[in-house]
Structure formats: structure tokens, C-alpha cells
């Protein structure tokens with residue numbers, strides 16, 4: 001664990017170091033001196049990630065990206081309390097976004113949380129687990145708990161916590177907040193094994209979804225990004241059946257469907273770092289975005305949507321449209 005000198009003063013640093021008491025602790029100056037060094041071996045680091053505890057300066061949040069759904073909120077932001085992710089999905093644009101694969105956790109979470117205060121005159125959506133998977137790291141960081149605690153005191157603060165983890169138990173004691181959506185990305189087991197290494201199995205994620213729904217949380221299931229191929233269509237259909245056999249469809253808040261898309265710039269990086277067949281597919285390119293050709297995309301969405309609407313009305317389904 002690398003710790004910025006100024007980060008030692010934060011309670012969160014001390015808590016995390018206690019939880020990781022068998023790790024070597026190395027004091028550093030500014031996290032960027034380590035994290036932004038050129039010529040780091042991203043793939044080698046990903047196999048054995050270090051944790052860097054640091055203090056972030058402003059900005060503490062950014063406007064939501066074009067590639068994600070703003071759910072009709074005028075105020076939609078994401079906040080980077082953690083850089084990089086424990087998981088290692090083949091299609092993740094984090095590969096090459098930073099020169100390091102190590103994880104940076106900013107310990108001054110209260111600065112992030114309180115910086116949003118000025119927007120709270122009207123409903124404001126914050127994606128708190130956007131370029132990372134915060135819930136996967138919750139037992140060390142307690143970050144999701146902090147945000148949920150704050151949201152319970154601010155009527156206009158709406159949160160989305162997106163995850164692939166099976167770690168609902170880390171927040172299971174918290175009273176559900178109707179302004180918070182717990183969003184699980186779900187893929188067929190075949191896709192998980194091929195392209196989502198280190199993530200929990202489909203069944204473990206479904207178990208967590210069942211627990212969260214039964215506890216009373218708004219749960220969004222995101223079957224997104226779907227990877228298109230002839231044999232995968234049936235796997236996605238089967239996944240939808242498996243999901244709805246286990247959850248109470250009436251209680252599901254929402255389901256989203258989308259296929260793989262990415263900025264051309266990130267795809268270039270993916271080709272360099274990921275060595276995954278996903279990077280070399282002949283995508284359509286439009287206005288700096290790569291996605292499957294529209295006819296393929298529409299056919300895939302329609303086939304999976306047909307199965308989804310056997311269980312829930314279309315009004316509960318959101319679809320990412322190809323450009």
C-alpha cells in the first residue's frame with residue numbers, strides 16, 4: 001500500500017491500513033508521481049495491483065458521459081473517488097486510460113460528498129461507481145456506506161451504485177433509500193468467463209440482486225454491454241429466464257439493455273492493451289463512437305427484449321440505441 005504523506009491524517013487511511021495490516025506501507029509524496037509515471041507495464045500491474053491512498057483536489061465530480069444514460073436528469077454527474085477497478089473486463093475502457101493499473105482510493109471522501117451540496121436545490125443524480133466498482137471494494141473502503149448515509153439526509157441527492165460484485169451483504173444493514181438505485185451489470189456465464197475475468201459468477205450476482213430486491217432497494221439490472229454473436233443470443237435469452245425465475249419481477253425497478261460501444265479513442269487503447277477479440281471486431285464508427293452495425297444491434301436488442309417483456313412491461317426497460 002502506497003500512502004501519500006498528507007493522507008495519513010485521514011481516519012479512512014487509518015481504518016484501511018488496519019484492515020490491510022499484513023501489507024507493506026510505503027510513504028509517498030504526490031500519488032501522481034507514482035500513478036502517472038510513463039512506461040509502466042499495465043498488464044503486469046493488473047495481475048498484482050497495489051493500492052494507493054491519496055487526497056484529491058478539486059474537481060470532485062464531472063458531467064456524466066455521453067456513453068452512459070442520464071436517466072432524464074438535468075444534473076447528472078459522476079464522481080471518481082476511486083481510480084481503476086479490482087476487476088479486469090476485456091471491454092473496459094479503463095485499460096490505457098491511465099498509465100497504471102494500480103488502484104487509487106481518495107481518502108477525503110467528505111470533500112467529494114460535500115462538494116455536491118451546491119447542486120442540491122434540484123434533483124441531482126450522481127453515479128458514484130462509474131469508472132470503477134466501489135461495492136467490490138466496500139469492505140476496505142466503506143465508500144458506498146458513506147454516500148448512502150449522506151443521501152439519506154438530502155432529499156434531492158439521487159445515487160446510482162453500479163456493480164458487478166456479489167457484495168450486497170456489505171451494505172445489507174442500511175435502510176433502503178428510494179432515491180438510490182443499486183444497479184447490477186449482468187452477463188451470461190459464458191461471457192463472464194470469456195470477457196469479465198475476476199468478476200463474480202452470474203449466479204452470485206443474481207443472489208445479490210435477489211437479496212437487494214427483497215430488502216426493499218430499487219434494483220436496476222443492466223444487461224449491458226451485450227456482446228453480439230450467433231451463439232450468444234441464446235445465452236442472453238437464457239440469462240433473462242434464469243434471472244426472472246429467481247426474482248420477483250413486480251419488484252424490479254428497471255432493466256437496461258445495451259450493446260458494446262466505446263469511443264474510437266478508447267478502442268485504440270484497447271487494441272494496444274487488451275489483446276481481446278472484442279478490440280478487433282469490424283465495428284461501425286460514427287462521430288467518434290464505435291458500435292455494432294445498427295442492423296445487428298437492433299436485431300440483438302429486439303431478440304432479448306422479446307424475452308424480457310415476457311416478464312416485465314416495456315415501460316420498465318431502457319435501451320441504449322446504436323447511433
Ligand code: SF4
Nearest residue numbers: 085087088089092132
Ligand atoms: S467492472 Fe466495470 S470498471 Fe471494473 S473492469 Fe469491469 S468494466 Fe471496468
